[in-house]
Amino acid sequence: MPFVQLFRFSAILGLAVLLAAPAMGQQRRVVMGVSDAYLKDGLDILAAEYMELHPDVRVSINIQPGLGYATWLRAAIAGGDQAPDIFNANFGHGFYEAGLIVPLNQYLYRDNPYAEGRWIDNFQFEYLEQLKVGADYIAIPLTVIEIGIYYNRDILRALGLEPPSDWNEFMDLCAAVRASGRIPVAVPADMDNYWQGTVGWMMRFFSDAYFFDRSPLVVPRPGDYLFDPNRDGLFVYDPTDIHSTSNVNMSRERTFQAILDGDISFDGPELREIWTRIQYFSRHWQRGFHGTDDGGANRLFLMQQAAMMLQTSAFMFFLDRQIGEMPEHQQFDWGVFQIPPVTDSDLAIIPFRGVGGALPIWGIVNKNREQSDLAADFLMYITTPRACRILLEKALEAEQGILGPFVINDVPLDPELQARFEPFLGLGREFLTFRGLADEQQSSWMFSVLAQDFMAGARTLDEFLEMYQLSMVGAIARIMRREDMDLDPTTRDNNEPLIAQVLELVSEDWRPRDPADFIEAVSERLRLEARRHEPLDHADALLLVDRTIPVGAFGDRAAFDDANNRARAIADSLGRQFYIAVLVSGAEPEIRVHRFRPHIEEVLRRVEGRRYSNEELRRIWRIRR
């Protein structure tokens, strides 16, 4: 009978799968899902070496396209198991706050088993420090990237022009090139480039220079949970020192507060001047710049129709390759100058600083302890000086180039290559920049839409800035709601990481039946999460048990009430930072860790449904304070 055979076949197949499963389960797996295609050859070699060293580990190097990486990453993380272990942390805005990224401190201070000394000693200090949020290192850097203005030396020489020393000279230079019939600057200005490309960079270096004097408002102060006495404690506002904000933290709470108080505003004189300048500058861009993508702009520069363009340090390798393939009579000589500062305005506090920094930066997705350990071990393996020399050599061999100099000690570049990177170095680094709020995607998209409308003449400057201001305040509300944060800089509010961590315990078949065990385990987690706080005393437990729990799970009613009252009293005395609710239904306990949010409730209730105004929000804050 045919379907008896079918059943037999299925049974055999099923058995085979069952038998194979445990064997497959033995293999541990590290997935490096990054967009750094130019490192693929080197990473493959290092992965193969690593697997040989650890036969029980399988490493996959999964190269994703840079465009759309952020979307891919978020979708992968939403898909649970599909998430990579190692990822490009510059795309992970909000991950730290949401507990999706593993702080690397615990690994950095350990000896790197594959190199000499501690892992942290492999890196150049200042670049690693840039990757700190509060006390936590959230990623490790490999190289640096920066932007500059590439210019066609032949064209400028023929016109008798020199690289400019300030913004007005730059505009004059553009006008002179324009008069010669060429396009002064090729600027890709499609939608993407307003966020992660040329126009986005402009907004960043301009706002950094114009809002520099607001930096004291946002640097953490003693008592703030982010405050680091060795960094923030040493901060002195000094507009003559472009490096003065290099190593300080930025308090999001203080930044948001400054925006809500109107100390940082997006419809004020600063942005008015910035966008008037950018709009004026745009008359020197190619026609129809909103319809030009990166490829189109590059073509204009390569075909010598345009004399200049803003590009990254990595662009020089592309330029070398392209010019090398041209017939000799079409080849040209090029150079790079730094973006010249605005010197004729009181609003521009400092010269333009770098908007690049360490890149690629790699972080670890928070799955579970064992997986983090494994991913960190692989990261240690590929960031030794020896490994990085392999990465460098393979990237150059494949004519892929690198983004900039390595920030791993003892990975020297060829002196000629080092010299080519010089114009990109020593610029300092942006601090307070706004193209959207903290890369909250909806606000950066809204920024792109509004700015494009303005630049195309479809919206006046007033309309643009008024709506931008509103969208930024809306972004504050969204971030606060998404992360359950309040604006008190002394408390770290995100409760998501705690939930994530505790749920992880549950998923590991941990069944809290004994309250002492539970308190111990949760407190341990809290200590890990909130290491900026004084260590939490687990005996005090900060435990506020939800009354819906079947009392039997925690002993008798009196013990339950007693624990509850004690916890509430303790929580009160500590300024009500945490409480923990445990719900037990059947065999599956669900644990929730909350923080008290006395102020945010009121704000969120009002901003719910987007029916708020800037003024209203400010008023709410005044009541609160």
Added chain:
Amino acid sequence: MSADAAQPAPLPPALHKRKGLLERMWRARLSYLLLLPTFALLATFNYYPAARGLLYAFQDVRPGIGSRWVGMDNFGRMLDDRILLGSFVVMAIFVAATLAKSIIAPMAVAVLISRLRSTRLQYFFQTAFLAPIVVPGMVGILLWRGFILDPNSGLINETLALFGILGPAWLGEHSTALMAIILVGFPWVGGIGFLIFLAGLLGIPSSLLESARLDGAGSWRVFWHIELPLIIGPLKLVMILTFIGSIQDFAGILVLTGGGPGTATLVPALHMYNSAFRFDQFGYGAAIGFVLFLLILGLTILNLTLLKSRRD
């Protein structure tokens, strides 16, 4: 009475029918068994994600963290979202233009080819118009974006420049961006619609056409009274497929303009994609998707009914 009692009570007709169905199903059990994997796969990969999406529309979904039931909030928010409402206008223009694109030119060319006397020539033109299908759609779109519509070095503007005409910025201007997107693929013949129309036209018995001509009907009357009524079925199919496709598809717009400049080319499907995958608002994205689903369903039914009644 006794005679009645002796006979077995007849089954109610409904039950009788059901028994017959069950019997037939049992007899064909192997077929059902073999169909099962297909249904299981469909349910897993098509229906489950769709149902899940439907559920998301009523939730506040936080990737990696969890979700919360919010009832109709996501739908309420859509009414306040002026950008979304504006995108429906863009969609209406885009859908209408796509419908025209996929019917007028392909049908005209199909009619012309079907009337060629030489079969060899018919084959030649058929192949010539269909050959571009082998170029992957995305490659076509990128070619249009990079090499045809580029305001400075694109084919169209370079050609116009030869005649001393300064071409528009196409994708780079609010006023021309949507038109430029619609222009992509010009002359819009090579699609599957052309093939469907041609097959329908070639299937019309030549005796019908000849007798009409003998009666003195000109080309236009033959098309209007003979050919068009006879290919109304294929026409309906192409219309519905195009209609559904043009509401759902945002890949082309995403690549060409990302919805810009500003929101000049933003359609609801792209706004849905942005909300869900860029802004991490899966719930809101799903709600937009749900509304689009209802819209497509409703308009497709309307479309079918209207076309049917006209033919009847």
